[in-house]
Amino acid sequence: QDTFQAPDYYNIDDLLTEEHRMIRQAARDWVKRDVSPIIEEAAQKAEFPKSIIKGLSEIGAFGPYIPEEYGGAGLDQISYGLIMQEIERGDSGVRSTASVQSSLVMYPIYAYGTEEQRKKFLPKLASGEFMGSFGLTEPDHGSNPSGMTTNFVDKGDHYLLNGAKMWISNSPFCDIAVVWAKNEEGRIHGLIVERGMEGFSTPETHNKWSLRASATGELIFQDVKVPKENLLPGKSGLGAPLSCLDSARYGIAWGAIGAAMDCYDTALRYAKERIQFGKPIAGYQLQQKKLAEMITEITKAQLLALRLGQLKNEDKATTAQISMAKRNNVEMAINIAREARQILGGMGITGEYSIMRHMMNLESVVTYEGTHDIHLLITGLDITGISAFK
Ligand code: TGC
Ligand code: FAD
Numbered sequence: 001q002d003t004f005q006a007p008d009y010y011n012i013d014d015l016l017t018e019e020h021r022m023i024r025q026a027a028r029d030w031v032k033r034d035v036s037p038i039i040e041e042a043a044q045k046a047e048f049p050k051s052i053i054k055g056l057s058e059i060g061a062f063g064p065y066i067p068e069e070y071g072g073a074g075l076d077q078i079s080y081g082l083i084m085q086e087i088e089r090g091d092s093g094v095r096s097t098a099s100v101q102s103s104l105v106m107y108p109i110y111a112y113g114t115e116e117q118r119k120k121f122l123p124k125l126a127s128g129e130f131m132g133s134f135g136l137t138e139p140d141h142g143s144n145p146s147g148m149t150t151n152f153v154d155k156g157d158h159y160l161l162n163g164a165k166m167w168i169s170n171s172p173f174c175d176i177a178v179v180w181a182k183n184e185e186g187r188i189h190g191l192i193v194e195r196g197m198e199g200f201s202t203p204e205t206h207n208k209w210s211l212r213a214s215a216t217g218e219l220i221f222q223d224v225k226v227p228k229e230n231l232l233p234g235k236s237g238l239g240a241p242l243s244c245l246d247s248a249r250y251g252i253a254w255g256a257i258g259a260a261m262d263c264y265d266t267a268l269r270y271a272k273e274r275i276q277f278g279k280p281i282a283g284y285q286l287q288q289k290k291l292a293e294m295i296t297e298i299t300k301a302q303l304l305a306l307r308l309g310q311l312k313n314e315d316k317a318t319t320a321q322i323s324m325a326k327r328n329n330v331e332m333a334i335n336i337a338r339e340a341r342q343i344l345g346g347m348g349i350t351g352e353y354s355i356m357r358h359m360m361n362l363e364s365v366v367t368y369e370g371t372h373d374i375h376l377l378i379t380g381l382d383i384t385g386i387s388a389f390k
Contacts, residue, residue, distance in 0.1 A: 002036035004028075004089065004265055009299045012306060016078070023079045027059045027086035035090035039213055040351045043091070046208065048173065048215040052094060053128040061087060061098040063106045063126045070110060070118050071126030077312035081254035081305055088255030089262045091354075092361035093214030095255045100169045101125060103248035105132030105178050108190055111243070112234030117192065121176065133174035133202075135165035135193075135219045136241050142167075143374050144389075146238050150181040152191065152226065159231065161191065161224040167368070171217035172204040178232070179219060180241045190232035190240055199224040210364040212357075246322050249369050250312060253325035254305045256333035256365060257298060259358045263333075264294045266353055267340035274345075281343070290339045297336065301329045320382035327375035334362040 006028070013021065034055045042049040056062055064080035066072025073079075080102075088095035106125050109117055124130040141147040150163025161181060171177070177193045177200075193200055199222040204215060235243070268291055271282035281287050308325045311317035337359035341348040349356050366372050374389075381387050 002032045003269070004032065004036075004262060006089075006261055007264060007295055007298060008302075009295050010303070012299075012302050015306060016082075020078055020082055023060065023075065024082040024086060027061070027083045028089075030055050030059050031086050031090040035087075035094060036354075039091045039094070040354070040357065043093070043212040043357050044351060046206070046212040048093075048097070048213060050173070052097075053131070056087075056094070056098055056101075057126060057128040059083060062101045062128060063110075063122065064102060066102070066106050066110050066122060066126065071123035072106065072110075073126075076309075077250070078306065078309035080251060081309050084251040084255040085258040085261075085305075087258065089258035091213055091357065092255065092259055092365050093211040095251075095258075096169050096211060096214045096364075097131075099248045099251050099255070100134055101128075101132055103251060104134030104244050105176070107247050108134075108178050108232055108240070108244050109192070112190060112232040112240060113192075114229070114233060116229065117232070121192070125176075130175040131170055131173055133168050133170040133177045133219065134241075134244070135168050135171075135177050135179040137165060137167050139164065139166045143371060145180070145241065146188075148180065148182060148188070150179065150221065151183070152181050152189075153184060155225075158228060159191065159226045161193065161221045161226050163221050165219040167205070167216060168202075168219050169211075169214055169216055169368075171202045171219055172215040174202065177202075177219050179221070181221075187236050188238055188240065189236045191226050192230040192232070193219070193221070193224060193226060194230070197224050197226065208364075210360045210362075212360075242319070245369055246317075246319055249322050249326040250308065250317070252365060252369055253301075253308060253322070253329045256326075256329040256362070257301050257305060259362060259365075260294070260298050260301065260329075260333040260336040263337045263340035263355050263358055264291070264298060266355055267291065267294070267343040270344050270347070270353075287343060290343060294336045294339060297332045301332045304328060318382075320378055323370065323375040323378040326369065327372055327379075330362060330366045331372060334359065334366055337362055 060073030063072030068074040152159040152161045204217040
């Protein structure tokens with residue numbers, strides 16, 4: 001039974017609006033009812049639970065901040081963050097599916113697409129009728145996407161797309177993929193590739209120990225004819241995909257708090273109930289140190305995310321500020337998962353509890369959307385003015 005109770009040590013709820021709390025409650029109720037009961041089995045079987053797509057749409061997780069006229073939920077950035085927090089409390093893989101759909105597929109179509117593209121794709125993506133994926137990473141270009149070799153050539157009435165993307169969330173079942181590729185001049189553009197186009201395939205990546213309830217795969221393009229109307233005309237250059245990452249990374253900064261909260265809540269309950277040497281292990285200083293540090297770190301992460309949300313609402317959040325929050329909050333969550341796992345002793349490694357699943361999932365979250373080290377270098381560049389990437 002899912003008995004989760006969210007910690008709020010600094011009364012941060014008082015800083016939220018009534019609407020924020022209602023949106024969060026709806027997401028929390030849905031996770032308790034429709035995600036928690038099935039997610040462990042899905043992860044053990046390494047299957048994406050398609051049954052959750054409808055619910056994700058209903059709680060506004062597909063395009064939370066996309067205007068309602070395009071099927072989005074028309075919410076503010078803090079609501080978006082709270083929804084991600086609740087979903088990742090259930091599982092980082094489920095949050096991944098929502099992040100990709102919202103920030104990496106709907107956002108670029110909304111921000112850089114034509115009115116026809118918005119009308120054609122956004123309502124179907126918001127309802128979950130269409131699922132999307134985002135192809136930036138390649139086998140030889142992960143942290144350095146500017147080196148990508150996927151390319152397209154203008155053939156008069158269409159573009160001819162060739163190349164391959166790797167590590168792509170949702171790829172095995174996506175209906176459309178927003179793919180970043182270079183034109184003949186080496187300029188990066190976004191193209192909408194649709195399932196069924198000849199030469200387009202999406203093989204699944206198997207044997208992951210992490211994000212097992214999320215489907216990951218490749219996107220392979222062999223002379224794919226992409227209609228010209230599928231190019232996103234609004235922005236080109238690496239800045240176009242990076243601006244989508246800003247939005248997804250912001251959501252992860254909130255989502256990681258959810259995973260951390262679940263680990264903390266589970267460990268606290270367990271420590272109060274588990275008797276060793278004649279008293280609850282929660283009564284030993286070493287266990288209290290772990291729990292006290294967990295709630296301190298969760299509280300700091302909550303404040304960071306909330307302030308970032310305020311800045312996002314005012315359109316003032318910088319890429320470097322988002323990097324700091326993504327990096328800090330994911331590291332916070334992975335550290336809490338590791339400590340919480342220890343508090344549960346042997347029970348911590350079983351699927352009876354969610355902690356080990358969170359811990360394994362977070363190994364992907366700390367790597368994707370810019371690795372832990374890449375985000376540190378973004379902060380380093382921001383404060384020194386000197387790039388240490390190259
Ligand atoms: P750099 O020279 O810094 O920038 C190139 C151009 O882009 C502009 N720019 C931005 N524009 C908008 N928004 C941003 N956030 C921007 N950041 C940079 C920049 O001004 C420049 O413009 P211009 O006009 O001068 O050309 O680029 P760089 O090649 O030095 O790379 C910088 C670096 C390393 C930070 C960047 O490449 C990076 O972030 N690498 C990490 C790659 C990454 O995060 N990949 C994620 C793939 S998607 C994914 O993981 C999804 S997981 C989904 C899930 O399941 O949840
Ligand atoms: P590399 O770039 O090879 O990095 C390896 C190590 O070197 C890292 O520790 C890195 O920090 C370090 N490093 C790299 N460059 C530097 C440097 N300049 N200085 C110091 N250290 C450096 N991508 C997508 O496009 N779409 C998706 O939907 C998507 N989903 C994903 C889902 C999962 C489960 C995973 C694991 C990945 C996903 N990715 C996706 C890819 C992800 O964004 C990349 O894995 C990530 O950007 C890192 O690239 P890489 O794995 O090639 O590692």
